[in-house]
Amino acid sequence: MNGQVESLVNYGDILLSCCIPHDMHVEHRMPAHSIIFVRSGKLVIAGRDKSEAVEAGQYVFIRRDCTIDVTKVPFDGEPYRGINLTLPRRELKEYYTRIAGSCKRLQGVAPIGKTVNVLPRTVALKSLFDSFLPYTDSGETPATEWLQLKVQEAVMCLLALDDRFYPTLFDFNEVWKIDLLDFMEQNFTEELSLEEFASYTGRSLATFKRDFAKISPLSPQRWILEHRLERAKSLLLAGGITAQEAGYRVGFKNRSHFSQAFKKRYGCAPAYYQRQNRKD
Numbered sequence: 001m002n003g004q005v006e007s008l009v010n011y012g013d014i015l016l017s018c019c020i021p022h023d024m025h026v027e028h029r030m031p032a033h034s035i036i037f038v039r040s041g042k043l044v045i046a047g048r049d050k051s052e053a054v055e056a057g058q059y060v061f062i063r064r065d066c067t068i069d070v071t072k073v074p075f076d077g078e079p080y081r082g083i084n085l086t087l088p089r090r091e092l093k094e095y096y097t098r099i100a101g102s103c104k105r106l107q108g109v110a111p112i113g114k115t116v117n118v119l120p121r122t123v124a125l126k127s128l129f130d131s132f133l134p135y136t137d138s139g140e141t142p143a144t145e146w147l148q149l150k151v152q153e154a155v156m157c158l159l160a161l162d163d164r165f166y167p168t169l170f171d172f173n174e175v176w177k178i179d180l181l182d183f184m185e186q187n188f189t190e191e192l193s194l195e196e197f198a199s200y201t202g203r204s205l206a207t208f209k210r211d212f213a214k215i216s217p218l219s220p221q222r223w224i225l226e227h228r229l230e231r232a233k234s235l236l237l238a239g240g241i242t243a244q245e246a247g248y249r250v251g252f253k254n255r256s257h258f259s260q261a262f263k264k265r266y267g268c269a270p271a272y273y274q275r276q277n278r279k280d
Contacts, residue, residue, distance in 0.1 A: 009139060014086050014147045017136035021079040024072045029200050033064045033087040033169060035119070035154055037129040041080030044071040047115030059119040059129070061158065063168065065202060066115045067187065083132055087169065091151040096170045103166055111167040124157045180208070181215050188227045189251040194220055228252065229265045236274040243270035 007019045020041070036043065036059070043054040045062070046069040054060045056075070062068065072080040096103075119125065128150065135142045158165040183201050192200070197220065198208035212220050228250040235246040247258030247270065262270045 009136065011135065011141055012144055012147050014088065014151060015132060015135075015142070016084040016086070017082075017132075018072075018084075019079050019081045020072045021074060023074070024080070026070050026072075027067060028070050029067050030062055030064055031200060031202075032089065033092075034062045035085045035087070035125075035158075036060050036062065037083045037085075037125075039081040039083065040075070040078040041082075042073040042075045043080065043082060044073065045069070045116045050114075050116070052116045052118055054118060057121065059121065059125050061112075061117040061119055063112065063115050063117075065200070067200075068115065083129055083136060085129075085132075085150070085154055087151055087154060091148055092155065092169055095152055095155050103170070106163055106166045109163050109167055111171065112162070112164045119158075119161065122157065122161070124160065128153050128157055180211050184220075184223070185227075188224050189231065189249065191251060191253065224251075225261060226265075229262055232258070232262065232270065233266065233273070236270060237277055239274075243274055246270065 006021060007017075009017045011017070036054070038054050038056050038058055038060075040056045042056070043060070045052050045054065045060065047062075047066060052060065056078070072082070074080055131150070134140075155169060158169065180201050180203075184197070187197075187200075194208065195205055198205045201208065203211060209220065212223075216223050218226065231250045232246045232252075235241060235249060236243060241249070243259075244255055247255060247262075252258035252261070259269050262268075262273070266273055268276070
């Protein structure tokens with residue numbers, strides 16, 4: 001791969017540059033909107049709605065408050081190289097205060113629904129990401145004020161592409177809250193703390209617990225445990241995996257903890273439960 005080595009450089013939590021000379025699969029949680037430019041290789045992004053393969057020279061917009069599966073793939077002898085520009089909420093709010101008056105004409109415009117959106121190649125986007133190259137290629141860190149100006153430039157690029165970016169970027173109604181129950185149902189098998197569940201749903205821990213009480217009589221910890229055990233039971237009934245693997249798949253990293261919790265809930269150990277149901 002032309003002697004390339006893996007590198008990852010983060011500039012002020014706004015700009016991220018990476019070079020990956022081998023296949024890499026990771027799961028990302030996106031608390032903020034982002035634009036990614038693929039310099040070389042290929043980026044395959046799987047969101048909840050569909051998957052997109054983003055090739056070299058393309059740009060992709062990813063909506064906030066989502067979980068995506070990302071595969072970075074070398075292609076045609078070149079490593080995967082990409083630049084990720086995050087659009088922080090603070091900068092978006094500051095931008096909106098300056099243009100709020102002109103947004104009235106856009107009332108009724110629906111936001112972009114897709115999680116992953118490949119963008120057209122425009123001169124404005126090319127100019128924006130070309131301006132990052134002297135820094136990403138040298139490793140020198142740009143000034144924070146310069147990065148903030150670049151976020152504003154990125155917003156201008158998106159608004160010029162599609163009016164639907166107005167309600168998408170400037171959605172501040174629920175302080176970045178997303179549907180709590182939907183997120184929990186999608187992610188209860190993940191190894192996340194309550195603080196992380198709160199953060200990824202746009203809430204403080206106190207607000208998370210208060211909102212959760214509105215949708216379930218169980219505590220969040222108990223709800224997660226019950227859902228993990230129910231999913232584990234379904235996996236055991238389906239067969240094809242061991243009891244230990246079933247526990248691991250649903251989020252139990254400790255075999256003993258899984259066995260004790262399952263026995264308390266269903267009256268017997270997971271392996272015994274599986275054997276008994278096979279006999280039936």
